[in-house]
Amino acid sequence: AQTVTQSQPEMSVQEAETVTLSCTYDTSESDYYLFWYKQPPSRQMILVIRQEAYKQQNATENRFSVNFQKAAKSFSLKISDSQLGDAAMYFCAYRFGRSGGSNYKLTFGKGTLLTVNP
Amino acid sequence: EAQVTQNPRYLITVTGKKLTVTCSQNMNHEYMSWYRQDPGLGLRQIYYSMNVEVTDKGDVPEGYKVSRKEKRNFPLILESPSPNQTSLYFCASSNQQGGWLEQFFGPGTRLTVL
Numbered sequence: 001a002q003t004v005t006q007s008q009p010e011m012s013v014q015e016a017e018t019v020t021l022s023c024t025y026d027t028s029e030s031d032y033y034l035f036w037y038k039q040p041p042s043r044q045m046i047l048v049i050r051q052e053a054y055k056q057q058n059a060t061e062n063r064f065s066v067n068f069q070k071a072a073k074s075f076s077l078k079i080s081d082s083q084l085g086d087a088a089m090y091f092c093a094y095r096f097g098r099s100g101g102s103n104y105k106l107t108f109g110k111g112t113l114l115t116v117n118p
Numbered sequence: 119e120a121q122v123t124q125n126p127r128y129l130i131t132v133t134g135k136k137l138t139v140t141c142s143q144n145m146n147h148e149y150m151s152w153y154r155q156d157p158g159l160g161l162r163q164i165y166y167s168m169n170v171e172v173t174d175k176g177d178v179p180e181g182y183k184v185s186r187k188e189k190r191n192f193p194l195i196l197e198s199p200s201p202n203q204t205s206l207y208f209c210a211s212s213n214q215q216g217g218w219l220e221q222f223f224g225p226g227t228r229l230t231v232l
Contacts, residue, residue: 004160009158042225043206043225043226043228044223044225044226045208045210045223045226047220050220091160091161095219103163103166103168103174103176104149104151104166104212104219104221105151105163105166105176105177106153106161106163106210106221108160108161108162109160110158110159110160111160
C-alpha cells in the first residue's frame with residue numbers, strides 16, 4: 001500500500017522568508033501524481049501544486065515550487081517570499097496514475113501546520 | 119460556478135440517531151468520494167463511486183453507507199453514529215478523462231456525535 005509521510009508536524013517562517021516542507025512517499029508504481037494541498041482555517045482544501053511522476057522538471061506555481069526526487073521518493077514544497085496568507089495546514093498527497101475504472105483515491109500525509117510570523 | 123456542495127456544514131447529534139450528509143456536484147463528474155479528516159491522521163477515504171450505482175469501500179468504511187442513484191449526488195449515511203465518527207468530512211469529485219484528474223473538494227462538514 002502507498003504511504004505518504006510528512007515528518008514535520010509544525011513549521012514556522014518569518015514573513016518574506018523562504019520555507020521548505022518535506023514529504024516522502026512509498027510506492028511500487030512508476031506512474032503516479034503528487035500534490036500539495038493547502039487547508040487554511042476555513043478548512044477548504046485548496047490545490048497548491050501538482051507533479052506528474054514522468055516529468056523530470058520540477059513544477060512551479062508563482063511562489064510555490066517543488067523539489068521532486070523520484071529515486072529518493074521525496075517531494076518537498078518550497079514557499080518563497082512567505083506571506084501571512086500562507087499560514088495553513090499543508091498536506092502532501094499521492095495518487096497512482098492509472099485511469100479508467102480505477103479508484104482515484106488520494107493518499108494523504110498527516111499534514112504540516114505552517115505559521116507565518118510578521 | 120463549478121463546485122461541490124455539502125450539507126449540513128455543521129452537525130451535532132447523539133449516538134444512534136441516523137443522519138445523512140449530502141454531497142452534490144455540478145460538473146458532470148463520474149467519480150465521487152468521501153474522506154474523513156482527523157487530527158494527526160490526515161484525510162482518509164471512506165467510500166468512493168466510479169459512476170451511478172457503482173460504489174466501493176475505501177480505507178475506513180466501517181459504520182458508513184453510501185448510495186449513488188444520480189450522477190450529481192453522493193450522500194453519506196451514518197445509520198447509527200458513534201462518538202468515534204466525530205470528524206471533519208469532505209466530499210470530492212473528479213472526471214475520468216485521463217491525465218491528472220483534479221479532485222474538487224466540497225467545503226467540509228463538521229460532525230460531532232455525543
